[in-house]
Amino acid sequence: MAYFKGELSKEEETFLYAWIKESAENKAFFFQLKNEFALQEDTDPLIERSYAELKSKLLLRQQFPSVPRKKKSSFLFLRVAAAIVVGLILGGGGTYLFSSKPVEEVKVVWFETKVPRGEKSQLLLPDGSKVWMNSESSLSYPSNFMAGNRNVKLDGEAYFEVAKQQKSKFSVQTRDYTVRVLGTKFNVTGYADFNRTETALLEGSVEIIRGKQHLALHPGQTLQYKDGQFIMGELSGGTSAKWKDNLFDFKEIPFEELVLRLERWYDVDIEVKSDDLNKIVYSGVFKNAETIEEILDIFQLTMPISYTKEDFRKFSIQRKKS
Known part of the structure; x- marks a missing residue:
């Protein structure tokens, strides 16, 4: 060539x-x-x-x-x-x-990929590992990645399919802990405003590391770090990676988190005018192909809320009047 x-x-x-x-x-x-x-x-x-x-x-x-x-x-x-x-x-x-001229030592450079609100993207890493990145997320990896330094940094949410290399472990560094693997499929959620970091394992095995703590995770399990402690759970629709296929499947997630996700997926701003709505937990399934108005219309039918479109990309939600 x-x-x-x-x-x-x-x-x-x-x-x-x-x-x-x-x-x-x-x-x-x-x-x-x-x-x-x-x-x-x-x-x-x-x-x-x-x-x-x-x-x-x-x-x-x-x-x-x-x-x-x-x-x-x-x-x-x-x-x-x-x-x-x-x-x-x-x-x-x-x-x-x-x-x-003599070759000079070059310092390690970190390369970053950012996905803005309202978009999702797929990234192919140098070792063949695939990463699906959710809205408003960023992923960084070092220039010596293929020299054995298979460490990436994640801010936001991403689904990984890691290429297996026996002599080189792959790790994902989040704000709360590090996920270490040899080759597997898993989802990591680490948005700062969710106030938690969560890993859901679909295939293979991973090790969660925080300081001196080392916790093993097996397929079908989730591990959440919140308020200074780890919480082990079972894999459900709300913690899987269905979002990468544009299908959003939630099981009992806080209304506050639901609003934050909608803001990211549709690149809109939503003001919740009734604080007590944050006590609501939501379960449901919908496709990303639906518009934000269609989604909010469904919410009005299934929850005690009403919404107002304030501007092209701005909405407000309040408790529905009796």
């Missing part, structure tokens, strides 16, 4: 240089790949590792079918950039950017 041979057109070179200049992070990542190549020239595993890391760095992710593909053109641009960078590293074109 062209990028392995370094057969680059002027247009491709322009793309590459524009990407490098785009941010300090891009520049640091590029020169890390350059230095690694200088240290281990012509090593196939390095080539595979560098290319895998680069593809992931350039946000090789897919938008969910229900989300408009507004960024298709930029995604294609980034794929071209990934190919060009590897082409420069492996081919004759690399002479433009490489020098004979």
